[in-house]
Amino acid sequence: MGMSTLKLLKYVLFFFNLLFWFCGCCILGFGTYLLVHNNLGVLFHKLPFLTLGNVLIIVGTIIMVVAFLGCMGSIKENKCLLMSFFVLLLIILLVEVTLAILLFLYEQKLHNYVTDGLTESIQRYYSDNSTRAAWDSIQSFLHCCGVNGTNDWIRGPPASCPQGQQIQGCYTKAQLWFHSNFLYIGIITICVCVIQVLGMSFALTLNCQIDKTSQALGL
Numbered sequence: 001m002g003m004s005t006l007k008l009l010k011y012v013l014f015f016f017n018l019l020f021w022f023c024g025c026c027i028l029g030f031g032t033y034l035l036v037h038n039n040l041g042v043l044f045h046k047l048p049f050l051t052l053g054n055v056l057i058i059v060g061t062i063i064m065v066v067a068f069l070g071c072m073g074s075i076k077e078n079k080c081l082l083m084s085f086f087v088l089l090l091i092i093l094l095v096e097v098t099l100a101i102l103l104f105l106y107e108q109k110l111h112n113y114v115t116d117g118l119t120e121s122i123q124r125y126y127s128d129n130s131t132r133a134a135w136d137s138i139q140s141f142l143h144c145c146g147v148n149g150t151n152d153w154i155r156g157p158p159a160s161c162p163q164g165q166q167i168q169g170c171y172t173k174a175q176l177w178f179h180s181n182f183l184y185i186g187i188i189t190i191c192v193c194v195i196q197v198l199g200m201s202f203a204l205t206l207n208c209q210i211d212k213t214s215q216a217l218g219l
Contacts, residue, residue, distance in 0.1 A: 006213050009206040010074045016199065017070030017085075024063030031056025043134045044117045066092070070199065077210050086203040093196050118147045118171055125158065136160040144170040 035053035066088050073081030103110065124131040136158070139145055145161035146152030148169035153161070161167065168176070178185070 006077075006206070006209045009202060009209060010077065013074035013199070013202045013206060014071055016202070017067040017074070021064055021067035021071060024060045024067055026060075027056050028060030028064060031058075031060055043121045043131070043138075062092070070203065073203070074206060077206075079207055079210060082203045082207045082210075086200050086207075089196050089200045089203075093193065093200075096193070115147060115171065119152065122146065122152055125153075126155070138170055142170055142173055144168050144173045147171045 031053050033053075035051070035057065066085060069081050069085040069088065072078065073085050121131050122135070125135055126132070139158075139160040139162070143162045145157050145167045146169050148171065150157045150161060150167055152169065
């Protein structure tokens, strides 16, 4: 019974992490593509590293490292790798909870910071090619104009702004999308947390099962 349970846990955890490793590879590859081609440019000049490409590369790398530890720890039945996998998942979960609390507590400050940063980047539109590329990409993709509307453009809206009388600002449109899809975002967030907790539980259970099997075999 102990050996069959060990094998089941081992392969479940292995394939579970293998799937996430491939997802991490895809995210890392897409982030690298965006970074190389620099299609989205830079919006926040106070945080020039905060681009979509950089964020995707960081997220993809973290997923790949954690999933690799889970894969190797389970298939090799290595307790050290399994505990490293468990600790990293725990740290990531704690960081996510902390960020959620901070976003809730400082929502207004974050709103003001984002609005001021986007407004400042509009002023750089005609002098900075990276900023121009960023705004043109966002306005064309989201079919929006400026931060809160066409009035944000002192020289008049650029060609990337859609034509029309009631065109929404990009930040306003993003806020409306977030609020209208808040339920789905919440469900996805909860699912991610549940998957992380399951991964931690599987790692601990497999670790304990390895101990029991070793004791039963007299190792």
